[in-house]
């Protein structure tokens with residue numbers, strides 16, 4: 265991976281933020297260890313919102329550390345785990361509990377996934393990181409390299425990847441259910457949070473919140489309720505808009521089922537928004553090249569106020585859902601209403617009736633996405649299904665879409681060099697980091 269001077273400085277600044285762990289320095293590269301014959305010791309960063317659910321899902325293990333910048337928001341989770349040590353600063357938690365933890369769960373807003381996950385991985389901790397894995401494409405690639413170097417067990421929180429329906433979809437596509445697929449259209453009802461806003465003014469910081477630590481590596485800005493909780497998704501400094509929020513869920517079936525790899529070209533049409541706030545709506549078009557004997561694919565994404573035309577192959581009377589996807593092939597189409605492929609249907613009816621369900625060639629995920637990560641840490645499965653070898657290229661696709669929206673440009677993409685052929689887009693492939 266080539267790194268420009270600017271990117272190198274950004275990464276060095278990020279690394280400088282991170283506390284050094286003496287034993288890690290002395291023993292060289294720390295690697296993840298399998299845990300057998302006992303519960304897994306887990307520390308969690310971000311305990312309100314989705315983090316509350318994530319901690320609950322792992323509560324059959326030993327929750328030894330809980331970190332949140334807002335003790336009011338984390339209160340219920342703290343109360344459910346009275347034996348866990350609580351922290352406001354993840355750096356302090358990782359340093360203090362280093363020899364007591366096997367694994368770390370990262371459920372903060374997106375802009376903090378990378379610094380927390382990178383530090384945990386460098387300490388040889390297994391990581392479960394919410395989707396999208398990171399805030400920039402460069403961060404995703406760095407986490408992949410770090411996870412390989414430190415041999416840790418990884419899982420991104422795109423739980424739909426563990427679903428039966430995602431596996432069935434891939435088997436259908438591989439069995440030629442609709443022939444050669446050349447087009448995929450995906451649309452979402454997100455954002456369901458404010459976007460296309462002007463920067464708000466300052467408000468008093470709530471007494472329970474450490475605003476400086478919430479901002480973390482993001483640029484300094486006065487507190488306003490408009491940013492958090494949850495609504496950070498609509499601000500470029502913390503989230504990546506609708507495509508960043510949902511892309512790792514709803515593009516997964518196409519990415520995996522069609523083995524899309526990386527796009528070579530990405531373009532956007534954008535309505536509203538500004539340099540701080542994500543837009544009212546966007547359309548992103550990706551070009552994926554031919555793979556083996558599979559033809560090139562054009563994947564088109566719609567969000568917010570931008571809606572696709574009703575596909576002509578949809579039967580009369582079939583409602584056009586708020587979110588969905590449709591795969592168009594040489595012999596028919598697969599229509600999936602909703603965020604996943606649970607209700608996937610082959611069209612037209614004649615094709616559906618003549619199609620013979622293929623054998624289940626792909627392994628099924630026993631007991632769901634969370635248990636799948638724990639099974640990886642115990643060595644019960646070789647690797648969780650959305651480990652970083654899968655999650656990173658998928659995240660990169662979603663975030664490249666966000667780059668096209670944010671820069672309002674089109675660009676060619678060279679995945680090996682991590683470079684856009686358009687400087688206006690390239691500047692969003694990485695970012696700079698605030699010391700806090």
Ligand SMILES: NC(=O)c1ccc[n+]([C@@H]2O[C@H](COP(=O)([O-])OP(=O)(O)OC[C@H]3O[C@@H](n4cnc5c(N)ncnc54)[C@H](O)[C@@H]3O)[C@@H](O)[C@H]2O)c1
Pocket residue numbers: 309310311312313314315331332333334337338352354371372373374376394395396421422423477478480492493494495509
């Ligand atoms: N997999 C899914 O279906 C799913 C669903 C919702 C959210 N998510 C993901 O979960 C993550 C969190 O989203 P959310 O909606 O819960 O956000 P949120 O703002 O509602 O909650 C985030 C929690 O993290 C805490 N936090 C923020 N910064 C922190 C820091 N630096 N250190 C420690 N704690 C910090 C907050 O105080 C809060 O308790 C995001 O990455 C989001 O994309 C995934």
